[in-house]
Amino acid sequence: MATSKDPYLEAKKQLRSAVDILGYSDEIYEMLSTPERIVQVKIPVKMDDGKLKIFTGWRVQHNSALGPYKGGVRYHPETNLSEVMALAMWMTWKNSLADIPYGGAKGGIQVDPFQLSPRELETLSRKYFAGISKFVGVDLDVPAPDVNTNPQTMAWFVDEYSNRNDAQLFGVVTGKPLELGGLQTRIFSTGLGVATVAKQAAKKIFGSIEGRTVAVQGFGNVGFYTAKFLNEMGAKVIAISDVKGGIYSSKGFDADEIKATISKKGSMFVTDYPNYEKKISNEELLQLNVDILVPAAIENVITEENVSKIKAKLIVEGANGPTAPEAEEYLTKKGVVIVPDTLANSGGVIMSHIEWVNNRMGGWITEDEARNRLIQKMENNLDMIWNFWENKLDHEKYNLRMAAYGIAVDKVVRAMKLRGWI
Numbered sequence: 001m002a003t004s005k006d007p008y009l010e011a012k013k014q015l016r017s018a019v020d021i022l023g024y025s026d027e028i029y030e031m032l033s034t035p036e037r038i039v040q041v042k043i044p045v046k047m048d049d050g051k052l053k054i055f056t057g058w059r060v061q062h063n064s065a066l067g068p069y070k071g072g073v074r075y076h077p078e079t080n081l082s083e084v085m086a087l088a089m090w091m092t093w094k095n096s097l098a099d100i101p102y103g104g105a106k107g108g109i110q111v112d113p114f115q116l117s118p119r120e121l122e123t124l125s126r127k128y129f130a131g132i133s134k135f136v137g138v139d140l141d142v143p144a145p146d147v148n149t150n151p152q153t154m155a156w157f158v159d160e161y162s163n164r165n166d167a168q169l170f171g172v173v174t175g176k177p178l179e180l181g182g183l184q185t186r187i188f189s190t191g192l193g194v195a196t197v198a199k200q201a202a203k204k205i206f207g208s209i210e211g212r213t214v215a216v217q218g219f220g221n222v223g224f225y226t227a228k229f230l231n232e233m234g235a236k237v238i239a240i241s242d243v244k245g246g247i248y249s250s251k252g253f254d255a256d257e258i259k260a261t262i263s264k265k266g267s268m269f270v271t272d273y274p275n276y277e278k279k280i281s282n283e284e285l286l287q288l289n290v291d292i293l294v295p296a297a298i299e300n301v302i303t304e305e306n307v308s309k310i311k312a313k314l315i316v317e318g319a320n321g322p323t324a325p326e327a328e329e330y331l332t333k334k335g336v337v338i339v340p341d342t343l344a345n346s347g348g349v350i351m352s353h354i355e356w357v358n359n360r361m362g363g364w365i366t367e368d369e370a371r372n373r374l375i376q377k378m379e380n381n382l383d384m385i386w387n388f389w390e391n392k393l394d395h396e397k398y399n400l401r402m403a404a405y406g407i408a409v410d411k412v413v414r415a416m417k418l419r420g421w422i
């Protein structure tokens with residue numbers, strides 16, 4: 001999934017700026033710019049045709065000062081160690097900022113899961129988790145879904161881990177099916193969180209989200225639910241895309257209707273929805289004249305090359321790392337507000353935390369309570385970062401990401417000091 005730029009270099013660049021603003025030493029930068037542990041596993045799978053295929057997977061544990069490592073696992077043909085290292089670092093800041101007691105980690109397997117049969121996918125998933133099982137645990141490292149993984153993947157992980165440990169350890173992963181201690185709310189929590197902060201930020205910038213035009217890149221878990229909740233909030237989603245391209249309608253789309261229509265055709269691609277005005281490319285979607293742009297697919301889509309053509313006044317990062325630092329610098333100078341990934345897409349891990357607590361307590365929370373807690377936390381977090389940015393920083397010079405980094409990195413450093421690490 002890595003794009004032409006190296007996301008780990010970009011993540012380090014962002015950290016460097018934050019460390020400089022906070023006035024921390026080079027040693028602290030060194031400590032935070034590299035992961036605490038990298039686990040690499042070779043995964044041999046006997047394929048259905050009898051041939052042996054060897055896959056490579058990773059679990060990168062970036063920092064555990066604030067608690068057990070936490071972060072998703074992605075399956076993608078282009079993922080690599082560098083990408084997983086960047087994503088693990090971003091999880092540290094996201095969890096710190098969300099004020100949940102977790103460190104940061106991420107996992108990945110370099111594979112195209114759509115080329116595998118269900119049996120091959122289950123074998124791959126179980127062997128990956130067996131390979132990393134000594135390094136994960138309810139109080140050690142708690143994986144979850146990310147790109148191309150889902151509750152079924154988590155069920156295989158839980159079963160493999162529980163069998164190896166002679167106990168039913170459901171809290172070892174989150175994003176599980178309901179029957180195994182998952183919460184219905186986890187499925188839509190990232191999208192609900194993205195839509196909630198979009199609404200809050202739109203209120204500050206435009207007065208309201210109602211009637212505001214939006215383009216959403218990505219129609220997977222995050223993109224679909226973001227569009228769905230934005231529809232419910234009264235925004236007008238005029239463009240949607242996925243890996244195959246996008247569609248545009250000046251009247252606006254109903255995300256549920258797109259999903260239902262393409263599902264009936266056995267498709268997952270938005271371009272198979274017939275009621276659009278024109279087909280557009282992903283690049284055209286990013287450059288549309290909309291109020292709000294939500295990149296919710298992959299990293300590095302807003303770059304030095306296309307940034308001068310971006311017209312949205314508000315960008316809400318559903319994906320991890322969609323904006324390159326050079327592009328962000330340009331947009332900051334232009335007065336475009338970017339709600340950074342570490343805040344905007346934290347709804348997923350916030351709900352994961354609720355699921356994890358619920359598992360440890362034997363099940364107590366209702367779906368309504370979980371949903372309300374999430375909305376409240378997202379609103380409070382957006383306000384906290386916005387106020388810090390407006391009141392404590394020169395907001396001509398610094399942006400919301402640096403405000404978020406300032407709060408998140410400072411907390412991790414304080415925890416490391418208290419624990420006597422530095």
Ligand SMILES: NC(=O)C1=CN([C@@H]2O[C@H](COP(=O)(O)OP(=O)(O)OC[C@H]3O[C@@H](n4cnc5c(N)ncnc54)[C@H](O)[C@@H]3O)[C@@H](O)[C@H]2O)C=CC1
Pocket residue numbers: 145146147148149190217218219220221222223241242243244282296297298299318319320345346348349
């Ligand atoms: N699922 C979750 O709870 C969370 C996901 N994220 C991030 O959100 C982003 C999307 O994740 P999910 O929705 O879970 O993945 P997903 O696998 O459910 O959906 C990904 C979507 O992106 C599209 N896509 C893939 N490559 C593309 C390309 N080159 N150009 C345009 N579209 C492309 C796919 O067609 C699909 O519609 C990722 O950056 C992920 O790390 C962040 C926080 C939590």
Ligand SMILES: O=C(O)CCC(=O)C(=O)O
Pocket residue numbers: 070071072073094142143144145146174175320345346348349350352
């Ligand atoms: O819910 C989780 O623990 C993982 C979420 C995640 O991978 C992310 O926020 O990027």
